Amino acid sequence: MIFQTFQELKEFVANYEPLEQMKIPGVNMLLIKQVGAGKSTLLITIKSFFKGGISSLACTGSAENSLTKSFEKFRIRDPPTKKYLRSGIWNTRGVEEGLSISEDLGCILDGNLPNHYMVFDVVTFFN
Numbered sequence: 001m002i003f004q005t006f007q008e009l010k011e012f013v014a015n016y017e018p019l020e021q022m023k024i025p026g027v028n029m030l031l032i033k034q035v036g037a038g039k040s041t042l043l044i045t046i047k048s049f050f051k052g053g054i055s056s057l058a059c060t061g062s063a064e065n066s067l068t069k070s071f072e073k074f075r076i077r078d079p080p081t082k083k084y085l086r087s088g089i090w091n092t093r094g095v096e097e098g099l100s101i102s103e104d105l106g107c108i109l110d111g112n113l114p115n116h117y118m119v120f121d122v123v124t125f126f127n
Helices: 006-014 039-051 102-110
Strands: 027-031 072-078 083-091
Touching (some): 006 083, 039 072, 039 083
Parallel strands (some): 027 083
Antiparallel strands (some): 072 083
């Protein structure tokens, strides 16, 4: 699908509904990547896009370790309708050396972790 204007893209995303036969109320997107990849910056960009101006939503910056410390769901509201979009974006702590995601990832994908859950326990690796 090609959009001619920003407004067309915005309306498409704001009016998105999953196929009826899927029997789900919305779609969740999981952001998981290494430290510094720009996951939180992407969240701010999406919120700013819908707000029509610069928005602050999550901690961003540059650091050796992840600035995001917990598993958090962000919902975006469409300003004209004041309704939340039918999709949510789940942000995770950046993956870094010495942290294991294997146990938490299964729970994340099954939808069994609460909002603001502290993900990724430090693991000591043995030779």
